[in-house]
Amino acid sequence: MAVPSDASTASHSPTIDHVAARAGVSTATVSRALRGLANVAPRTQAKVEAAVKELGYVPLSFAAALAGGKTGAIGIVAPWTSRWFTAHLINAVEPLIGEANYDLILYGLGGSNERLRRLLNRNALASRVDALMLINIPLTEDERVQMKTWGFPIVSVGMGHTPWPNVEIDDEAGGRLACEHLLLQGHRDIAYLSGDRNEELAIWSNHDRETGIKEAMAEAGLDLTRVIRTAYDMRGGSDAARRLLEHSDTLPTAIIAYCDETAFGAIGVLREHGLRVPEDVSVIGIDDHEMSSIVGLTTIRQDVRAQGTLAAQIMLRLLRGESVDASNFQQPIGLVERASVAPPREHELTGWRR
Secondary structure (H helix, E strand, C coil): CCCCCHHHHHCCCCCHHHHHHHHCCCHHHHHHHHCCCCCCCHHHHHHHHHHHHHHCCCCHHHHHHHHCCCCCEEEEEECCCCCHHHHHHHHHHHHHHHHCCCEEEEEECCCCHHHHHHHHHCCCCCCCCCEEEEECCCCCHHHHHHHHCCCCCEEEECCCCCCCCEEEECHHHHHHHHHHHHHHCCCCCEEEEEECCCCCCCCHHHHHHHHHHHHHHHHCCCCCCEEEEECCCHHHHHHHHHHHHHCCCCCCCEEEECCHHHHHHHHHHHHHCCCCCCCCCEEEEEECCCCHHHHCCEEEEECHHHHHHHHHHHHHHHHCCCCCCCCEEEECEEEECCCCCCCCCCCCCCCCCC
16 A cells, blocks of 8 residues: 655645555545544554544544534444355445445354344443344334434434335245246145244244245135245255254155255255155255355345345435435345246155155
């Protein structure tokens, strides 16, 4: 990283970029150091302060923001930060936030309700950010009212009816579309590998997807009787498939997985037991994960990056004092047909337990 020469700074006022170059850190780190945030190492803080003094940098816009009670930061709260949906969403949001000269503070809850309650009870979020994005966070009505009183913009993703703008897909329609595709192929014995409602931070979309599946089954004169509740990841899909194999006298001809990652885990276990996909059991997921095309998974596609981009754009508009013309922004979904779904087998499977 090149350090500006004296000649380059003599005719122009030094900027935060000059400070970052002189200190050998990013502009985001300089911004955090100037605000005295706790996540800056003491040595880095000293380097930034020395560069500011040496260059005579005066962060006028920053001082004005502080005088107006602004932090220059936007917070994101998510149940997990490493899972596919959340990671892709954050990757879409982060550059837009940075281009608007805001820092991003990420609050990962690790699936813990206690962490969420602690953040809300202390109003810790309200004092640290200028705006907040919530990703699939289950809130009580009292908590929604409490957060609305904080007085800064809030935008959510995948949270249904909220008192602030929300970006989502129609999860009920997604479950219905997956089930209808299987029904059109002739399947009647269908299992759903569902998200676990007993997880502390159960994702709202799980309920809606299951509702859509049940409605499609009911319209075909059928009941959804095989529901295996599990975690929202590949390990959960593996566990659910094992339980399905161990506790069933007959196997379903098709499986709907809550998400593609759950489907990947299920497919692995089916193959371990000598079962072919789709010849013996068809499998369909929801998401269109990057790996889905590699394993040939039929799925219901949602554009996660588009959801993140839209949520960030809405938030930045609200921060500029602009209004938005809707409270719920529903994004499209679509069926992606690959190789994991076929018409049901004509024989009953036996001997799969190993």
